[in-house]
């Protein structure tokens with residue numbers, strides 16, 4: 581994957597929009613205060629999420645897997661105005677204060693509502709109340725198929741799903757890794773999407789793989 585080459589990644593980062601200061605500070609705090617900082621989107625993926633949001637022009641967005649709030653803030657930045665809104669779900673309640681501070685310190689944080697709990701439990705309730713135009717799947721890799729199955733019939737024709745980590749460090753195409761549960765979860769998801777005639781799909785080899793899915 582091109583973006584694993586650090587020279588190319590540096591080149592790209594110097595030729596795209598710069599990272600807003602609040603996100604630069606947030607990324608630094610993630611690396612000093614949180615475990616598993618690698619999960620945080622960062623500069624390139626964040627700018628892509630903002631751009632994709634601009635292109636899709638959603639009114640209502642749903643994110644599964646908030647972590648530090650970085651990706652939710654990038655999506656919120658790409659929204660047309662304050663009438664548009666992001667619901668984001670995070671399992672770990674010890675992240676709540678960290679996430680709320682990040683939202684409070686951002687000019688677009690008020691566009692986001694954080695839901696603490698298991699996406700599998702919260703998702704059906706949110707889907708009953710809201711018609712989402714765009715969904716970003718980035719929670720438990722073992723459950724991507726279940727998330728998708730809950731979502732797909734509840735989204736309107738023309739809605740988009742973006743699913744992160746769908747190349748899983750290349751493990752999806754490496755027979756040695758086929759037994760671990762997260763790799764199996766992603767492989768099952770990729771196979772499901774590949775064979776689902778209800779959607780158009782493309783995989784971008786950016787970072788860990790990003791699948792763009794369009795409901796026909």
Ligand SMILES: C[S@@+](CC[C@H](N)C(=O)[O-])C[C@H]1O[C@@H](n2cnc3c(N)ncnc32)[C@H](O)[C@@H]1O
Pocket residue numbers: 619620621622644645646647648649650651652669670671672697698699700718719720
């Ligand atoms: C890859 S991180 C999200 C990164 C974030 N979207 C970003 O791009 O900066 C995945 C997050 O999903 C959360 N998660 C895992 N299982 C979950 C579940 N069942 N429901 C909600 N969140 C979950 C994890 O706690 C973790 O914070």
